[in-house]
Amino acid sequence: MADELLIRTEELVKVFPMGRSEVRALNRVSLDFRAGEFAGLVGPSGSGKTTFLNVVGSLDAPTSGSAEVLGRRIEGLSHREAADLRNRSIGFIFQTFNLLPVYTAYENVEFPLLLLRVPAAQRRRMVMDALEWVGLADRSRSRPAQLSGGESQRVAIARAVVKRPPLLLADEPTANLDAENSHHILRTMAALNRELGTTFLFATHDEKVIAYLHRKITLVDGRVERDEPLTPAAGRETGP
Amino acid sequence: MITLRLALRNILGTGIRAWLNAFIISIALVASSWNQGVVAGMDEQAARAARDLEYGGGQYWQESYDPYDPLTLEEAHSPLPEELRRLVNEGKATAVLMMQGSIYPQGRMRSILLKGIDPRQHVLDFPTSALSAAGAGLPALIGGRFARAVDLARGDTVTLRWREPGGAFNAEDATIVHVMQTTLAAIDNNQAWLPLDRLQEMARLPGAATLVVLAPGTAPLSAPPGWVFRDPDFLLRDLRELVKTKSVGRVVLLVIFLSLGMLAIFDTQVLAIFRRRREIGTLVALGFTRGQVVRLFTLEGALHGVLAVLLGAAWGLPLLWLQARLGFAVPPGTEDMGISIGERIYPAYGAGYILGVAVLSLAVTTVVSLLPSRRIARLKPTDALRGRAS
Structure with a gap:
């Protein structure tokens, strides 16, 4: 599993029409990510971080170039195939948590497993395991409106990892959290990366996140400006 | 199954709005059934009177x-x-x-x-x-x-x-x-x-x-x-024609009430799609296909119809039953309209009609829900996740 090539993009270009002109959000981005990486795309707003995650996450198609994720060519996927890829192999963590408001924490975490038709008993065990990883087993009956920002993001992490996806994409996961909660969820993600071997790819400009990364890719105006390995400065040894 | 479960949770989660929509449709169901019952009751009573007093067998x-x-x-x-x-x-x-x-x-x-x-x-x-x-x-x-x-x-x-x-x-x-x-x-x-x-x-x-x-x-x-x-069918032909003419009012009433209900549901659906774009994006990110999301929203709308049937049964059936038992006084002058009814009309309800109206309202609710839901198919997941319209 380790060192296995998980993501490969070649000359990836994404152009958005903007009125009469167009914005080149990704400009010939070629990157490889291997299984087990804890990597981050950093850069200012508009640098193309989220666009890259969206393409890799099969939520968007590239304008040109290619993106191969878990052996699947993103640009050739139908809507159904893309949905299947996301369902089985990719977890998402969003800046705004994006929990389903009518579901409890338990049900939010359970949701991807329902889509995968995991049997009930196994599902229950997996959900409770995921909630325990993020330290929220005792809040399983709470609805999103009853959870704090930090707790909501931890539920979102549990939802993303419950199906044990090989790849987890996190878009500004700490942007709506205070420092303490940010460190808490980052430690959680680092532990999941270490213990489950889940590959994490972040889009962030938060220094707190960068402090946890093993690899930092700096994007500027849709181009890779720098791709450097890092020695994590914080929390890698600390479990959730 | 998961779509149905989520739709049910979503619609119950909207609280009073869902029940209001359902209540309006239930009024259409009950009013139309009542109206049909009155016409059928008039028909039955008039036919019975004509048979007993004039036409025999x-x-x-x-x-x-x-x-x-x-x-x-x-x-x-x-x-x-x-x-x-x-x-x-x-x-x-x-x-x-x-x-x-x-x-x-x-x-x-x-x-x-x-x-x-x-x-x-x-x-x-x-x-x-x-x-x-x-x-x-x-x-x-x-x-x-x-x-x-x-x-x-x-x-x-x-x-x-x-x-x-x-x-x-x-x-x-x-x-x-x-x-x-x-x-x-x-x-x-x-x-x-x-x-x-x-x-x-x-x-x-x-x-x-x-x-x-x-x-x-x-x-x-x-x-x-x-x-x-x-034969009695020939002799009652004029009466049946008269009753048929009066039934047109029944259809008009049904259309008016159903239209009001459907307007409310259409409005709710359009608003829901606008307000819940981020949720739509999340569902797609979690692995829902666009078709599944369209089905989810359509089902949510259609469930208004199911709620309406349940609600209509809860408050309407006892009311209709009471009316059928007690009847109501015929307004003075009704006999001059050409139908001999009696002093009271006892509505006669047909299970087939009530069932038919219920099925019709479910079908129309589904179609009305599907129309705005089809917009979702044009929504880009990345825009939806940001809460933006495509």
Whole structure:
């Protein structure tokens, strides 16, 4: 599993029409990510971080170039195939948590497993395991409106990892959290990366996140400006 | 299954708005069912009254008889053929002789129909036995409406005039032996019932009749020569047409109420899609296909219809049942519209109709929900995740 090539993009270009002109959000981005990486795309707003995650996450198609994720060519996927890829192999963590408001924490975490038709008993065990990883087993009956920002993001992490996806994409996961909660969820993600071997790819400009990364890719105006390995400065040894 | 589960949770999660929408549709269901019940009840009661008081199990008409042409009435009679006379003698039919005449209540002249019927008959359910009253000279039975119209009451004497076959006019005083209260204008308005043998004698038409009413439940014989058999369906044809015309109102009411409900649901769906874009994006990110999201929102809308049926059953069925039991008073003047109903209408509800309206509202709700949901297919997941419209 380790060192296995998980993501490969070649000359990836994404152009958005903007009125009469167009914005080149990704400009010939070629990157490889291997299984087990804890990597981050950093850069200012508009640098193309989220666009890259969206393409890799099969939520968007590239304008040109290619993106191969878990052996699947993103640009050739139908809507159904893309949905299947996301369902089985990719977890998402969003800046705004994006929990389903009518579901409890338990049900939010359970949701991807329902889509995968995991049997009930196994599902229950997996959900409770995921909630325990993020330290929220005792809040399983709470609805999103009853959870704090930090707790909501931890539920979102549990939802993303419950199906044990090989790849987890996190878009500004700490942007709506205070420092303490940010460190808490980052430690959680680092532990999941270490213990489950889940590959994490972040889009962030938060220094707190960068402090946890093993690899930092700096994007500027849709181009890779720098791709450097890092020695994590914080929390890698600390479990959730 | 997961789509249904999520849809159910979502719709119940919207709280009062979902119930309000469902309530409006339930009003459409209940009001339409009530309206249909009233029309069906009117139809049933009117048909029953016509059968009991006028048509029986069908009528044999003398071939010249045309109820819409009073000018031919003079010729519309002939002696009863043997087959029909046998039915009459066995009590399975009763003969009626009709002729034009006039009465002179309070010195005014009024054209009426003179109808002769056997006072001992039991085929038609009105009090002809009153015509057996002894010492009344020429006894006459009239209806309540007609009595009011000409200001006659029981015991009054009134002059009757008629034309004999030779063309000469004859007259005789008749005594009103009974004023019957009936819902059926056809045996009441502008007519006087006399004993059949007396009318035959007055008209010099011994043994003659204009029509023969068959007792309900009696198997009809083939019509003898010179006579035509009219079955109950033929006789009730006009009534059915009238009821059908009145049913148009029922459809209009259903359309108005359903449209209001559907407008509310359409509005709710459009708003939901606008407000829940981020949720749509999340579902897609989690692995829902666009088709599944469209199905989810359509199902949510359609569930309004299901809630409406449940809600309508909860408050509507007891109400409809109560109405069917107690009925309601017929407004004055309704009988003049041409349908004889009775003093109260008892709605008669058809399970098929109620079920049909429920299924229709479910189908329409689904279609109305599908229309705005199709927009989701055009929504880009990346925009949806940011809460933006594509």
